[in-house]
Amino acid sequence: MRLDKLxxxxxxxxRGQVKKLIRSRQVRVDGRLATADNLIVAPSLQxxxxxxxxLSYSSDAYYILNKPAGxxxxxxxxxxxxxLDLIELNDRRTGLYPVGRLxxxxxxxxxxxxNGPLGFRLLHPRYHVDKTYYVEVNDELRPDAPxxxxxxxxxxxxxxxKPAKLQIISSSSEISCAYITISEGKFHQVKKMFLAYGVxxxxxRRVSFGPFDxxxxxxxxxxxxxxxxxxxxxxxxx
Ligand code: URA
Numbered sequence: 088m089r090l091d092k093l094x095x096x097x098x099x100x101x102r103g104q105v106k107k108l109i110r111s112r113q114v115r116v117d118g119r120l121a122t123a124d125n126l127i128v129a130p131s132l133q134x135x136x137x138x139x140x141x142l143s144y145s146s147d148a149y150y151i152l153n154k155p156a157g158x159x160x161x162x163x164x165x166x167x168x169x170x171l172d173l174i175e176l177n178d179r180r181t182g183l184y185p186v187g188r189l190x191x192x193x194x195x196x197x198x199x200x201x202n203g204p205l206g207f208r209l210l211h212p213r214y215h216v217d218k219t220y221y222v223e224v225n226d227e228l229r230p231d232a233p234x235x236x237x238x239x240x241x242x243x244x245x246x247x248x249k250p251a252k253l254q255i256i257s258s259s260s261e262i263s264c265a266y267i268t269i270s271e272g273k274f275h276q277v278k279k280m281f282l283a284y285g286v287x288x289x290x291x292r293r294v295s296f297g298p299f300d301x302x303x304x305x306x307x308x309x310x311x312x313x314x315x316x317x318x319x320x321x322x323x324x325x
Contacts, residue, residue, distance in 0.1 A: 088181075090114065091124040093135070097142055098171055098179040101163070113138045130181060140176065148180040149317060150199040151299055152309035156192050160185040170197050173307060186210065187272050187296075195220070195293030196301040199309070208323045209297060215270040216297040216323075220277050223290035228255045228263040232284060236267065240283045246273065248280060262289070297323075 094105040094114070106124045108114060114121045115136045116128055128135060135142040152170055154160060159167045162184050170185050182201035186209050189197060200206060209216050236253040249271055256264040263286070267277060278288045294301045298319040304310060312320070 088128065088130070089124070090116070090121055090126040090128050090135075093128060093130055093181055094137065094142075096181040096183075098174065098176070098183070099137060108137065143177060143180065148178070148183060148199075148201050149312040149320070150174065150178070150309045151301070151304065151312060152185075152197045152199055153301055153304040153306050154189055154194055154197045155306045156194050158307075159191050160187070160189045160197050167191065170199060173309060174199065178309075178311075189293060190275065190278075190291070193291045193293065194306065195291075196296050196299065197293075198296055198299065205320060205323060210272055212271060214323060217268050217270050217295070218272070218293060218297075219266055219268045219295040221290075221292045221294050222265050222267055222277065222281065222288055224263050224265075224281055224286040225261075225289050226263065226286040227260050228253070228258045228265055228284075228286070230255075232265075235284055236280065240280050242279055242283060248273065248276065251280065266294070 090109065091102055091105045094108065095102050099105050099108060109121060109124055112120055112122070116126065117133050130142065152173060154170055157167065158170055158173065160170050162171055163169060171183055174183065180201045182203070183199055184201070184206065186198040186200060186206040189195065198209070208214055232255065233253045236251040239250050240248045248269070252268040254266040256266065267280070269276060277291060281288050299312070299316060
């Protein structure tokens with residue numbers, strides 16, 4: 088693969104930024120200065136260093152990250168910090184991307200991997216991967232609310248959601264708290280479902296995604312999946 092593409096994918100900036108990095112003589116391949124952006128390299132076979140630090144390359148990487156509000160769950164963004172910016176240089180791998188999207192103001196679990204087919208399957212409706220969110224809303228959640236969510240909510244544009252499970256934690260006319268579990272990933276789905284019920288989401292945090300739990304991972308921190316958790320992934324790859 089081309090050196091500039093590899094460095095861009097490894098998180099060293101846009102193609103333009105990476106070209107500047109190469110021209111500023113900070114990149115070496117197997118100890119030799121690399122001066123051409125289009126140099127073809129094999130990261131699994133060669134040692135590539137940027138400013139003296141070795142680029143780590145492994146075929147598979149799986150991280151769970153606790154996204155803070157304000158950070159975007161995209162690979163790159165001109166204006167805002169992205170979830171990939173929170174991954175330390177040593178842990179960056181080529182092709183890393185967040186699986187699915189959380190809104191910028193939503194916090195919580197984001198799975199980050201460089202395994203393309205896995206992300207595709209985890210998001211595919213056929214696999215029905217459950218996602219659970221902790222939600223706060225600005226008004227009451229009455230005892231009839233779980234049935235409303237269970238019945239499949241219809242949005243104004245005609246889109247009908249699959250049944251969702253609502254577990255009310257507390258309810259008052261000022262603030263109500265609940266867990267909601269959905270098996271789809273429609274745009275702004277949770278916020279729109281609560282709007283359809285008649286209340287506004289004021290806080291949203293994803294606490295689990297498929298077999299993975301956020302646990303007590305601090306905000307902005309990430310960790311690699313354990314070997315046990317990686318075994319769970321096989322169900323989605325067979
Ligand atoms: N549903 C939403 O409305 N927003 C999110 O970020 C995730 C699910």
